[in-house]
Amino acid sequence: MSLLELKAFLKFSTDYIKPLLPSWVNEVKSECCGWERVICNATTGHVIGLYLSNINQGTHVYSDNESNYYPENWFLNRSLLLTFKELRILDLSHNGIGGWLGNEGSKSLSRLGNLETLNLADNGFNKSFIKSLSAIKSLKNLNLSWNWQGLEGSFPAQGMSVFHI
Numbered sequence: 001m002s003l004l005e006l007k008a009f010l011k012f013s014t015d016y017i018k019p020l021l022p023s024w025v026n027e028v029k030s031e032c033c034g035w036e037r038v039i040c041n042a043t044t045g046h047v048i049g050l051y052l053s054n055i056n057q058g059t060h061v062y063s064d065n066e067s068n069y070y071p072e073n074w075f076l077n078r079s080l081l082l083t084f085k086e087l088r089i090l091d092l093s094h095n096g097i098g099g100w101l102g103n104e105g106s107k108s109l110s111r112l113g114n115l116e117t118l119n120l121a122d123n124g125f126n127k128s129f130i131k132s133l134s135a136i137k138s139l140k141n142l143n144l145s146w147n148w149q150g151l152e153g154s155f156p157a158q159g160m161s162v163f164h165i
Helices: 004-011 106-111 127-133
Strands: 037-039 047-051 061-064 069-071 074-076 089-091 097-100 117-119 141-143 162-164
Touching: 004 074, 074 127
Parallel strands: 047 089, 074 097, 089 117, 117 141, 141 162
Antiparallel strands: 037 047, 061 069
């Protein structure tokens, strides 16, 4: 049900042109571990990987000096991710996400206690959201490259094997 709630939010919040995540359906015979962009633990059946890269393909803003285009910023409701307690890999790259929706405290992300890899490349995050990421103590790989809002400053990268800005 959490995946279907996430899909409904993404469908409402993004400008995806094609049918969004068509395998994610609420049917008796539908097993979420067989859905596209979802990886599950073979033993427990819990979601351990979500690959939601490039799901916002609608309105684009062109940069001045480059041929690259970026979707308009939108904000992700991070509470929809918190039910995935076994999540190890989360790829939200290439979506034009500008930050988190709502006034949830940064500690809420600490509930993603198993998250090891987070790919937020090519979005619209700025330095104000970095503080919320420091709550994820299990994080080992973080990709923040190509966020055009000028990420600067420090980030506690202790224990990380890969860290891209």
